Amino acid sequence: MVNVKNIVVIGVGLMGNGIAQISLMAGYNTTLVDISQEVIDKAAASIEGGLKKLESKGVLNAAENLARMKTSLDLASAVKDADLIIEAVVEDMDVKKKLFKICDENAPPHAVIASNTSTMSITEMASATKREDKCIGIHFFNPAPLMRLVEVIAGEKSSEESMEIGVNVSKSLPCLRGDRYVAKVLKDRPGFIVNRLNAPGGIYMNYLLDTCLEKGIPFESLDADFGSRGPMSPLVLSDYTGIDTGFHVRNYYADTLHEDFRPGKVITKMFKEGKHGRKSGQGFYDWTKGRPQPDFSKIEKAGLVNPGVFLAISLNEGCRILEEGIASGWKIIDDANVAGMNAPGPFEYGIKNWEGLVKLLEEFSEKMGREYLKPCDLFRSGKFVDMK
Numbered sequence: 001m002v003n004v005k006n007i008v009v010i011g012v013g014l015m016g017n018g019i020a021q022i023s024l025m026a027g028y029n030t031t032l033v034d035i036s037q038e039v040i041d042k043a044a045a046s047i048e049g050g051l052k053k054l055e056s057k058g059v060l061n062a063a064e065n066l067a068r069m070k071t072s073l074d075l076a077s078a079v080k081d082a083d084l085i086i087e088a089v090v091e092d093m094d095v096k097k098k099l100f101k102i103c104d105e106n107a108p109p110h111a112v113i114a115s116n117t118s119t120m121s122i123t124e125m126a127s128a129t130k131r132e133d134k135c136i137g138i139h140f141f142n143p144a145p146l147m148r149l150v151e152v153i154a155g156e157k158s159s160e161e162s163m164e165i166g167v168n169v170s171k172s173l174p175c176l177r178g179d180r181y182v183a184k185v186l187k188d189r190p191g192f193i194v195n196r197l198n199a200p201g202g203i204y205m206n207y208l209l210d211t212c213l214e215k216g217i218p219f220e221s222l223d224a225d226f227g228s229r230g231p232m233s234p235l236v237l238s239d240y241t242g243i244d245t246g247f248h249v250r251n252y253y254a255d256t257l258h259e260d261f262r263p264g265k266v267i268t269k270m271f272k273e274g275k276h277g278r279k280s281g282q283g284f285y286d287w288t289k290g291r292p293q294p295d296f297s298k299i300e301k302a303g304l305v306n307p308g309v310f311l312a313i314s315l316n317e318g319c320r321i322l323e324e325g326i327a328s329g330w331k332i333i334d335d336a337n338v339a340g341m342n343a344p345g346p347f348e349y350g351i352k353n354w355e356g357l358v359k360l361l362e363e364f365s366e367k368m369g370r371e372y373l374k375p376c377d378l379f380r381s382g383k384f385v386d387m388k
């Protein structure tokens, strides 16, 4: 088994920056690589700031950590003595394959190459190398120092040993909010575990938004149906993460899983009109004066949302994840959702009334005309209950 000492992080934007910081904090020699010196300088400054803040709280010695940090614009030389490489560059398969190839040609034969992709196939990236057994996914959640979950993903040809290295290193990376939780993803399928579990909720959301459009119901009334649970209501959150991101993600799942994921009329129109949410100043809400704070006690509810349907959809998707062999048991799916989304998983809540939820989903999938939302065989059979 490789004793990992040297980690190279490629692409130190939003995600890579946080990954590099926790890599240093865990004691690894860490090299930051990017194509932009400006990005590298910004990432290094942000890491230094983060470490100094932790030093002031007596958590660590910043200078000792920073002494292990290197930066480089030249990937080929940066990976020469790497034991583990984690790429976190733009979500573009061609770019990722190009980088995997450079790493393969220049890193020592034992080095494991990992991708932080949220969606793309690890197997396809690995095909650009001559070490497909040593390519895996290591998927962090944003921001990596604060979000507890890491998914370690096996591509079709990943070896047990590479997976073990990925799991061990991930477990060693500190999390500033609680214990790190590492979930093994046994199949390289779209969305892995947590994003996949939550993806079909978007099909119901498309349906609700399009129903508002048809009936002339204001969107904020739909938001009022959910109330202000959590730090942001669902439509404020959609604006925050970006309507364009939501549009692309829905299309990705439509292309890889089922046509029912395709963006609905409302999301498509907003995307085309450039109403992308926070970043464009306008989405479901006006963001020009900062984050909108709708007062739901004063907004009439649309009366469209059935929370039980969201639970049933999520439980059904959890069963598909088990059916496809992506996770080995439902406890992992629930725990991963808590660690990655700060939200409870569907099994613990749904299992008591699974038969009622199957019935509810049968009725709703029929009413919505969405084939994908029909209860899968495992859900319908109830056999998942014992697959803890």
Ligand SMILES: NC(=O)c1ccc[n+]([C@@H]2O[C@H](COP(=O)([O-])OP(=O)(O)OC[C@H]3O[C@@H](n4cnc5c(N)ncnc54)[C@H](O)[C@@H]3O)[C@@H](O)[C@H]2O)c1
Pocket: 010, 011, 012, 013, 014, 015, 016, 033, 034, 035, 036, 039, 087, 088, 089, 090, 091, 092, 095, 099, 116, 117, 118, 119, 139, 140, 141, 142
């Ligand atoms: N943003 C999220 O919430 C999130 C969460 C989990 C995973 N991810 C995944 O992490 C990856 C990075 O996302 P991000 O949001 O940090 O993106 P980002 O745009 O903030 O950062 C990407 C960085 O990669 C650099 N880069 C681009 N091409 C490069 C190349 N050829 N060589 C070296 N560096 C290069 C860019 O200069 C940029 O600094 C993506 O695969 C994304 O799917 C993102």
